[in-house]
Ligand code: ARG
């Protein structure tokens with residue numbers, strides 16, 4: 129059986145809803161498989177846009193419906209209901225029955241380890257009751273929850289409670305996607321915050337009683353830091369009496385910004401030194417900040433429709449990036465954000481799933497919670513800020529909050545505040561929102577009579593549905609460095625607006641070396657003929673930390689490329705450059721650690737495909753291994769000294785400074801381990817009092833084919849901790865030898881605690897497999913087949929999670945015909961699977977197109 133072609137939704141078809149919902153009152157009578165939801169809505173026809181009274185609704189059993197107290201019989205379909213309605217204000221009432229316990233999609237109201245919780249963004253509210261489930265319909269919610277639980281939570285402020293019930297009222301009109309309900313046997317980690325205008329806010333992090341209670345302290349501090357930061361940097365204050373965070377084990381995404389009741393994947397809020405790495409702490413801090421910042425950029429000002437998703441996500445990611453930079457190193461944070469863009473986002477932009485930051489159409493909106501909408505969306509904010517300057521950015525943001533508070537806004541509204549503040553025409557800038565694909569900027573230069581000129585040519589390749597691309601406005605930051613290493617022209621922002629433009633710099637005594645695209649000033653690919661000597665020069669001398677890193681990364685890629693395709697020996701210029709950086713104690717340890725990061729196998733495969741080759745996953749794997757060994761040898765005099773110097777004394781603290789030292793120490797350990805057979809790593813594993821050092825030591829041992837005993841001990845020690853067990857599952861796959869990776873993943877699915885219903889656990893195995901480049905792309909096709917089988921099984925339970933994981937196949941056209949044939953077979957089998965979800969079928973369809 130084939131699946132019916134699902135409907136495509138277009139931005140151009142946007143039309144406001146035909147009614148206003150002035151207030152909504154919901155009553156929940158909780159029961160595992162027969163929860164009753166009674167909705168009462170004050171409805172008023174929208175005189176400007178008359179239309180049918182259509183309410184979304186999916187998987188609901190309608191018990192009764194009334195208009196103004198009189199029973200009605202609406203037309204009910206699988207997507208919702210339509211009812212004849214008066215041409216004047218009226219009261220709509222309906223009761224439905226739903227089954228949270230059997231809701232494995234984790235969308236709408238579901239149960240997770242005995243607690244009830246909700247996830248409504250984007251379109252999950254329609255699985256709770258009949259409602260205009262669209263972000264431009266905003267209403268004031270009052271919620272009554274009846275259920276035999278000690279804790280009953282919803283949005284807004286509590287207005288009453290007693291044995292078995294609680295009532296909540298949210299004074300801020302909101303779209304349905306921000307609705308949330310939680311009920312369970314929970315305990316709170318409390319806190320308080322006083323806003324800058326003197327309002328006291330009660331804060332809580334809610335978890336199940338038990339070990340999770342000891343993992344809330346960091347999250348609470350992160351929340352307070354975020355609240356202070358948003359007041360200080362954006363002038364935004366919190367606006368309710370209470371702010372609740374709940375940790376949920378089964379959750380499709382990271383977290384959700386429901387008004388006053390943020391729901392978090394437990395992996396994104398719970399932290400302790402023994403169970404969480406430094407990277408976990410930083411990520412948790414950033415996600416708590418992100419969700420908190422949504423209170424203004426997302427909730428107070430929301431999106432008119434889901435095409436505008438980047439309006440809230442791009443801006444909120446940009447804000448959380450600023451926040452994280454403020455907690456530690458802006459340089460390192462920028463390098464990491466840029467690196468993620470250049471690997472994962474450029475890949476999305478270059479493949480079958482490419483889409484604009486503001487898509488013009490979609491089949492299933494959940495498939496557009498992507499790195500393009502989020503991270504490229506944040507880059508667009510960063511470019512705007514660069515183009516208009518910090519002061520105008522601050523003014524534009526103030527105007528945005530003032531003008532659009534309470535609105536469901538659009539990208540046009542967003543750009544208009546910048547135009548109004550600066551007088552600048554952002555028509556060309558808007559193309560960044562509408563055009564998919566990564567622009568390429570080809571650079572050539574010339575030096576004549578003391579004048580250096582740079583010629584920049586931009587070009588964007590076609591992407592699905594967009595054959596022709598127009599030139600963009602590209603903020604292009606440049607500095608010039610003399611051959612002596614001295615900076616002769618400090619950073620200047622060039623604006624490339626034409627297809628080709630030349631910029632000149634006069635009064636120079638000798639030809640400088642250009643430092644291009646400083647701070648990753650625009651998400652573009654640089655095309656330039658350069659030499660390893662110049663890369664090494666910039667790696668040593670650039671004053672821009674991002675470009676220094678970028679030069680090292682480019683040099684490492686070039687070196688690796690020669691090693692992989694020509695069996696060359698590693699270039700000494702790269703190894704000597706690294707040695708100089710490692711020895712330079714004036715450099716931040718975290719910066720030195722990122723300088724040691726190597727390009728991933730996946731990026732190398734991309735580079736090979738880009739230059740017309742066909743990547744051989746095993747050759748890439750061996751090339752990287754060879755460089756790791758060569759590096760360890762070349763740096764063997766430095767690594768032990770660094771390892772010793774970077775030990776952090778005293779009790780563990782996740783602060784950026786200590787984390788940076790541990791990161792560098794563990795990079796040194798990885799080199800030491802290549803030479804000492806694992807002695808130092810085994811010692812660190814035994815001695816470690818924190819997860820960062822523990823799991824890093826274990827990983828280093830596994831890298832050299834050891835660590836079996838340590839892995840078993842780790843597994844046994846943490847059996848009861850789901851989050852640490854996820855780490856063990858993930859590491860076991862990630863560190864398997866290429867020829868064992870698929871077998872290892874398959875074997876892990878037989879473990880008693882492998883649970884495909886838990887997205888974290890599923891991802892720990894299959895996400896790790898997808899990232900195990902040489903293992904996943906094993907020539908036998910076993911990796912493709914295992915992934916395909918499990919995606920098919922998962923899709924029947926949890927379409928969102930399956931669709932997301934299907935991106936493992938995004939790059940399949942890079943590989944040889946034999947591999948492609950197997951992937952095609954796997955994807956076609958999935959596409960033809962009986963009852964395949966709209967989510968997965970859209971993804972597979974795009975990848976096969
Ligand atoms: N708005 C949430 C966040 O960024 C993401 C929730 C998305 N959920 C989903 N099912 N698509 O922060």
Ligand code: ZN
Pocket residue numbers: 418422440441444
């Ligand atoms: Zn978000």
